[in-house]
Amino acid sequence: MASSLLLNRLIKALEIQPGVGVRSATRIAFYLLDRRREDAKALASILSLAMEHIGQCPLCRDYSDDNQICPICASEKRRQSGLLCIVETPLQVQAIEESESFFGQYFILHGHLSPIDGIGPQEIGLDALETRLKSGEIKEVILATNPTVEGDATASYIGSIAKHLGLSVSKIAQGVPIGGDLDNIDSHTLMASLKNRKPL
Ligand SMILES: [Zn+2]
Structure with a gap:
C-alpha cells in the first residue's frame, strides 16, 4: 500500500x-x-x-471512429467483388490486408460461439451478418475463423446459414496450423491458405 x-x-x-x-x-x-x-x-x-x-463500422464491425462506415466497406470495387471473408478479430483483417491477396469485404465476429461462456449467435453479430448475406451483394462467403474447436464450430454454423441462402461457401485451409491463432501467422502463409480455400 x-x-x-x-x-x-x-x-x-x-x-x-x-x-x-x-x-x-x-x-x-x-x-x-x-x-x-x-x-x-x-x-x-x-x-x-x-x-x-x-x-464499429456498421457493415463489417471493424473499429471505426464514431461508428462510421470504414474505407474497406466504402470501396465500390470491393463491394463489386461479391466476396465476404469472415474473421474473428480486427487483427486478422490487418493480417489478410498485409498479405495483399484478398480484395473483397470482411465481417468481424469479435470472438466465436462459446455457449459455455454465454456467447451465442447474437453476441458475435450473426443477425447483422445474416442481413448482410441477404442483401444480394454477397456471392461467396470465405470462412477464416481460427482453426480451433470453437472457431471450426462457428465456421460450420455460419456456413450452414450461408448455404441455406444459396451462397457459395469456402473455408481457408492449407498452411494454417491446427489449434493455432491467425493473429500470429505470417502473410505468406495466410495468402496460401486463402488461395487454397476449399468449398464447403
Ligand atoms: Zn466496414
Whole structure:
C-alpha cells in the first residue's frame, strides 16, 4: 500500500491491462510519475477520447471512429467483388490486408460461439451478418475463423446459414496450423491458405 491514495488508485487502474499484475502496475506507475508525467497526461486524454469515440463500422464491425462506415466497406470495387471473408478479430483483417491477396469485404465476429461462456449467435453479430448475406451483394462467403474447436464450430454454423441462402461457401485451409491463432501467422502463409480455400 502506497501512502498516496491516488497512487493506489492509479496502480489499481493500471492492473486492468492483460498480463499486468500489481508488481508491474506499481513499476509502471513509478516510471510514469518519475519520468513521463507529460506523456502520461497525453496518454490519459487519448485513452479517454478513444474509448468514447471508437465504435464499429456498421457493415463489417471493424473499429471505426464514431461508428462510421470504414474505407474497406466504402470501396465500390470491393463491394463489386461479391466476396465476404469472415474473421474473428480486427487483427486478422490487418493480417489478410498485409498479405495483399484478398480484395473483397470482411465481417468481424469479435470472438466465436462459446455457449459455455454465454456467447451465442447474437453476441458475435450473426443477425447483422445474416442481413448482410441477404442483401444480394454477397456471392461467396470465405470462412477464416481460427482453426480451433470453437472457431471450426462457428465456421460450420455460419456456413450452414450461408448455404441455406444459396451462397457459395469456402473455408481457408492449407498452411494454417491446427489449434493455432491467425493473429500470429505470417502473410505468406495466410495468402496460401486463402488461395487454397476449399468449398464447403
Ligand atoms: Zn466496414
